[in-house]
Amino acid sequence: MTDPKTQAETLRGLHGGEMLVLPNVWDAASAEIVAEAGFPAVATASAAVSAMLGYPDGEGAPWQEMFAAAARIARVVTVPVTVDAEAGYGLAPREFVERLLETGAVGCNLEDTDHRSGGLADADEHAERIAEIRSAATGAGVPIVVNARVDTFLGDRGIPEPDRLAEAVRRGRLYREAGADCVYPIGVRRRDDLAALVTELACPVNGNVGEELDLAALRDLGVARVSYGPRFYRAALEGFRTAIGNLEG
Incomplete structure (x- = not known):
């Protein structure tokens, strides 16, 4: 399946049935593992990709390098790919959509943190940006799937x-x-908070696994999508570190 419009429609449809589980990847090899395991889509994690490239998270890496990494991922899998595009790297909406589609991806995360100030972006301005990106995607003929990350639960955002x-x-x-298409309230740890968000938003919601929120709990709450961020990247590095430490000098 290579037609971008078809892939975007497939990815959107995955938000309306069985809960979509996305073990986030960081390079072509990890993407192949996820796809070969039978997951119906592949998602990147910006923290993992930027670390792999040698940069800090939070738009510390040049967008060109982040999108080049996404393109390598999309090239090796046939399932839809969605990119954690942070806050959009300051790209104008039309250019953002063009660059995203050039990678072969058909979805993106867009967070409402202003990385210049470290606080939250103005909500109305961010909503307008999402609307402009949606319009640009419509104009490009590919209905990309936008996962709007809401960062109010992150403790350093001033709320x-x-x-x-x-x-x-x-x-x-x-x-x-x-x-x-989906709202992602990252950092929610309490079951009651997430339940309220699913009810109040009345749309697909992206959740994270946590102490009170295993996959079964997320499914019971009606969460549409689950992502893991850089968890598996860090676990892979820890395994590598352990193996190196066990080598004889």
Whole structure:
């Protein structure tokens, strides 16, 4: 399956049936492992990809290198690929869509952190950016799947803990209305908070596995999509570190 429009439609459809589980990858080899294991889509993790390239997360890596890594991933698998594109690297919406499609990917994460200030972007401005990206994708003839990450639950973004849930709902609704296909409230740890988000947003929601939220719990809550971020990349490096440490000098 190589037609981008078909792949985008397939990826969107995966958000409406059985919970979509995405063990995030960082290079072509890890992508092949995920695809060969039978997962119906491949997702990158920006923290893992940037670390693999030798840069810090949070748009520390040049977008050209991040997208080149995504292209190598998309080249070796036949399932749809979605890219963690951080906050979009400051690219204008039309160029962002063009560059994303050039990689062979048909979906993206877009987070609402302003990496210049370290705080959250203005929600209305971010929603407008999502709307412009949606319009550009429509113009390109490929309905890319936008996973709108909401960063209110990240403790260093300046939102007091009692206000995080309400602000996540407010932002998620704005992004959904702007054209996002899925809302990703990263950093949610409490089952009750995630349950409220699934109910209040009434759209596909991306969850993460945590102490209160294993895959079974996420499925019971009605989460549409699960991602792991850099967890498997770090586990792979730890395994490598252990193996190296066990070598005889």
